[in-house]
Amino acid sequence: MIKQENFREEADRAVDWIDNYFKTLRSLPVKSHVKPREVYDRIPPEAPLQGEDVSKMLQDLDSIILPGITHWQHPSFHAYFPANSSYESVLGEMITAAIGAQCMVWETSPAAAELEERMTEWMALAAGLPNTFKGVIQDSASSATLVAILTARERATQFQSNLNGVPQGLRVYCSSEAHSSIEKGVGVAGIGRNNLVKIETDPEQRMIPEKLEKAVCDDLAAGLTPICVVAAIGTTGTVALDPLPEIAAICTKYNIWLHVDAAYAGTALLLPEYRYICQGIEHADSLVFNPHKWMFVNFDCSLYYVKDPALLVRTFDILPEYLKTATHGAVNDYRDWGIPLGRRFRALKLWFVLRGFGLEGLRRRLREQIALNEYFAEKISQSGRFTLLKPPFLGFTLFRVNNDDDAITENFLKTINASGKIYLSHTKVNGRYAIRFHAAQTYIQKEDIDIAIDTLYI
Secondary structure, three states: OOHHHHHHHHHHHHHHHHHHHHHHHHHOOOOOOOOOOOHHHHHOOOOOOOOOOOOHHHHHHHHHHHHHHOOOOOOOEEOOOOOOOOOHHHHHHHHHHHHHOOOOOOHHHHHHHHHHHHHHHHHHHOOOOOOOOEEEOOOOOHHHHHHEEEEEEEHHHHOHHHHOOOOOEEEEEEEOOHHHEEEEEEHOOOOOHHHHEEHHHHHHOOOOOHHHHHHHHHHHHHOOOOEEEEEEEEEOOOOEEEEEEHHHHHHHHHHHHHEEOOHHHHHHHHHHHHHHHHHHHHHHHHEEHHHHHHHHOOOOOEEEEOOOOHHHHHHHHOOHHHHOOOOOOEEOOHHHHHOOOOOOHHHHHHHHHHHHHHHHHHHHHHHHHHHHHHHHHHHHHOOOOOOEEOEEEEEOOOEEEOOOHHHHHHHHHHHHOOOOOOOEOOOOOOOEEEEEEEEEOOOOOOOHHHHHHHHOOO
């Protein structure tokens, strides 16, 4: 056990490890190549009876854990969506861990509650969101979308579902390209996954509004109850933009809750030239985007905005005796704004990042990464070996090997990832295998893009 008088010495060891990790990250293989159970089998089957030194823990961290880590902060990590960190965010996370606050209500952590409220206001203003939106920090977009579905469910059933159970016949809609968390959320909400209607998309993988309206009308004619539409601003597979104004008009016409999932692309709203991607957002009921994806804030930190927070609070508010406080109703008790009672102090690391980078610093870095992605797309399109499936957008490029055989592209990707030099992921576009690339790591530079290009030409 670390004694108080020894904490500084032991903490210095950990900070030195973190410092060395960031400095040597480029030299590590970006993707772990351990075999299943390899790490597990190297960990003793029982906890030690006696306490061990931090130095021994750090040795085992290097020898056992590090080989089994896929390095999401590596500048050659181009897979999935980013989950970025930064020095500012790490410092905020360290202090958050030291404070160890349980931020369930204002009374338990007044500064945490009020900093969270102010940070959601800062971000709404920086992103050009309507001032009618009020925000809260959730753990992930999956949780935020579930919160939206639950609130839509309660509004549609006059708040009877929480009391008496979920009635049959509720319907939720999203595009066939939408994130799997929507289907999971519909199931968890008790609506039933078979009541999620996936709407056909156009050749650009965007939801077709006419198909949405027909599905809604068909359901109404069948005696079913449309309660929620989830529009994607940046789909997982291709970062497609659903036509928000047209979808919003349909939701207004039929009194359906409109939730906007902008988990990755929402960070681009910090750039005035990209505000067009959320045209019509003032007609939405809720929105989520993740600073922990592309805004250099450690996972987890997801911003959820809602137009009518009273509906949100009514959906989740339960007030047992032990949580009754004199300030209830006068301040935001954020345990009523989501599912868990216990809440982390996530606002602190967001505060550190916003102050450390500044809005202009964030905007400059985002624009640099967009330019790096455009550089990457230009180089591979000129190679004659690959086909771009969409123009580069934000930090994202989608391409495939020039061959009609999907297996060629799939095997090529496996070979690239096995090299350990870069890490890419895949999707399918109109049934065809495609490779996804992101130039969005916090400290990525042109030299890292050149490494990716050189590796792809193997």
